[in-house]
Amino acid sequence: MPGSFDPFTLGHWDIVTRAARLFSEVIIAVGANDAKQCHFPIQTRLAMAQACAQSLDNVQVAIMSGLLVDFCRDHDAMVAVRGARSGSDFEAESAMALMNADLGAIETVILPASSAVGFISSTLVRSILRAGGDAYGYVPEPVAQMMQKEL
Amino acid sequence: MPGSFDPFTLGHWDIVTRAARLFSEVIIAVGANDAKQCHFPIQTRLAMAQACAQSLDNVQVAIMSGLLVDFCRDHDAMVAVRGARSGSDFEAESAMALMNADLGAIETVILPASSAVGFISSTLVRSILRAGGDAYGYVPEPVAQMMQKEL
Amino acid sequence: MPGSFDPFTLGHWDIVTRAARLFSEVIIAVGANDAKQCHFPIQTRLAMAQACAQSLDNVQVAIMSGLLVDFCRDHDAMVAVRGARSGSDFEAESAMALMNADLGAIETVILPASSAVGFISSTLVRSILRAGGDAYGYVPEPVAQMMQKEL
Amino acid sequence: MPGSFDPFTLGHWDIVTRAARLFSEVIIAVGANDAKQCHFPIQTRLAMAQACAQSLDNVQVAIMSGLLVDFCRDHDAMVAVRGARSGSDFEAESAMALMNADLGAIETVILPASSAVGFISSTLVRSILRAGGDAYGYVPEPVAQMMQKEL
């Protein structure tokens, strides 16, 4: 399950818990490539994902610093799991899925976001933070605590 | 993997072969509900799917005459697999997925259509047939043979 | 608030209650034009909407047998209220809105469907009914009772 | 320029006049396949397109009773021209374009609908007619006259 998780939201949590029921093992791959464009540094994003994953037995967290297909080969993973909230979300996911199928025979499974978290995205959470607001309701408890400490 | 398969296309074949690699067992559930609006009768649609599934060890075919959630309970299935070709395709799939999650805790996994078959749909195949054309290039070999016999 | 309400769902109820807070008076306009393509006859659809509207002081129900712009002129209404669940939903609503603005200077206000009912549509409810299922969870209580009686 | 033109609208007129400036010769191909699902019979749809095309020197009209690729071969045409009004419109056009490229090496050129006619579609015109309304503002003058006669 690749992503930048900037930050890890309840939307990601929805997908990771569902993926953990579908697959024997799930790895949250926190992307390090676009680091400088991220709101939270890679170490914080990693720690957030780790804090959330702790409660799920078959979920691990790792930093992904290169291509997804290389990450998958190194970790013996064959399937990428992604969530999608809308038609244009899906279009972007679909293009990446076709590229990863082409680059390294990686299959991509898309889970439609659950009703209750369908509007939550890292982008919206960051826009709340930039406006000085409280986004604790849109992130898992451990992430909320880490955000509070940072302030 | 529910659908009306009216008829079974290379697009369905793309999804079923990929699903057969992802899951230990796959059931193609041929919908009988909207039968009268279908171009091919339920028995033909069933036979088409069966002819295709024969070559895949872990794929079965069954008629689904009620709700998907009831079919899943009766067949001990927990995941619905569906393909999507476009943003508006995904929106329709997403609504059905949320309904099935609500009706019976069924998870839905969406696979983006592969490049080569991304434009193939049962609707387009039927429009070719109605125009008196040859749609054999868009359906698996066994379906092409069954179509030819029908003429 | 025009529609065919075939049948009236919790999605419609979401929109009508929100519209009743926005505007001093709301009229549910049950469309009679496409009657023969509807699952429920116009009198049933009217009765369903009326049963739901009863609990809202500023909401009335009426049959609309011609154009929306004529209905609006006859009822001194200036604004059409519609819900939208997705991008392609909005595109269809937008085209109708522009037409009604052109035909009769009618303004159209679009309310995005609430999270909990975002997947509910009359189409999905009818597909449940056709499959012999129980759609009571997706319609207001009075509509569920009327559906049960009909069986 | 293939279509069912049921009826020919100002949206079609927008595309045909622009196509007539782009290409040396344009043929309006009125589809006869889905005839029974059409509001207007094929002869009326043909006559409507002919009445409109009269004023354009390099535009002809013909009935298309089979596949577009066969029509193109018979008429020495290499390019299909279609209009699109929205994202989901484009998705449908794109799938057909890929199919026609595959079936007979036909190129498809898509023109985005002009601002003033972006909401006009045959579907909306028919919904106005069914509601007993006056759709004359959304069709070319000759089509309006033919509609009036029919009443």
Add this chain to the structure above:
Amino acid sequence: MPGSFDPFTLGHWDIVTRAARLFSEVIIAVGANDAKQCHFPIQTRLAMAQACAQSLDNVQVAIMSGLLVDFCRDHDAMVAVRGARSGSDFEAESAMALMNADLGAIETVILPASSAVGFISSTLVRSILRAGGDAYGYVPEPVAQMMQKEL
């Protein structure tokens, strides 16, 4: 009516004039949060909106430096008004609407852009300015004058 108005366009003007007919009082809330990513500084964007709003009796302009829900509470506003031009536009608006409904019980009303201004966006206006072009046709008269002065 929240936005960054970078700059205020005829598209915004379309929405604000229609909102002014729908509601007894309209406040244009010029967002100060993403200030550094904006082409025009907050004071210019405020002045542009004020210059336009002058001619409308029931429209005021204010700077919004925090969350929309806080702004609404401080100004006794209960409804956010936004325009949408396309399906993907609507998807973004819908997610924000659901968030604001959740954060502070704010209702969001979406008006589909009018035909004549449906392609105008601040993004397109800025791309014209960056290319050294004249975007005066896409902004209200007072904004055009302020742009000219700035050069």
Add this chain to the structure above:
Amino acid sequence: MPGSFDPFTLGHWDIVTRAARLFSEVIIAVGANDAKQCHFPIQTRLAMAQACAQSLDNVQVAIMSGLLVDFCRDHDAMVAVRGARSGSDFEAESAMALMNADLGAIETVILPASSAVGFISSTLVRSILRAGGDAYGYVPEPVAQMMQKEL
């Protein structure tokens, strides 16, 4: 055929070869306006397009430093050619097309991306490069060589 070509991909190549069959002369207009936001400098992007265009007799390459409508007037061009891969792609293209029709009577022709290259975009190529990957399979041979040299 305007674009930033950052870098020139097989998706662009698909469109330019098809445009070269449709029109007597095609000019690839490499945009210089958003230069500083580009991964490759304008001279490299120009050289890439030129290296690809060499093999096509009726295709030229030029830098576009102002508005497309001014470029078209200066080069006696009347039609802009653009590719689109998805519904949201089309929506963005459509808005630009309407603007260019309004600014300078420029017609825009949209070609749907071919199946095999439908997922390729400059954005995806850059994301591969940023991840340290090999994107040579998604760009024409001459561009691949220029990329390799740059490393």
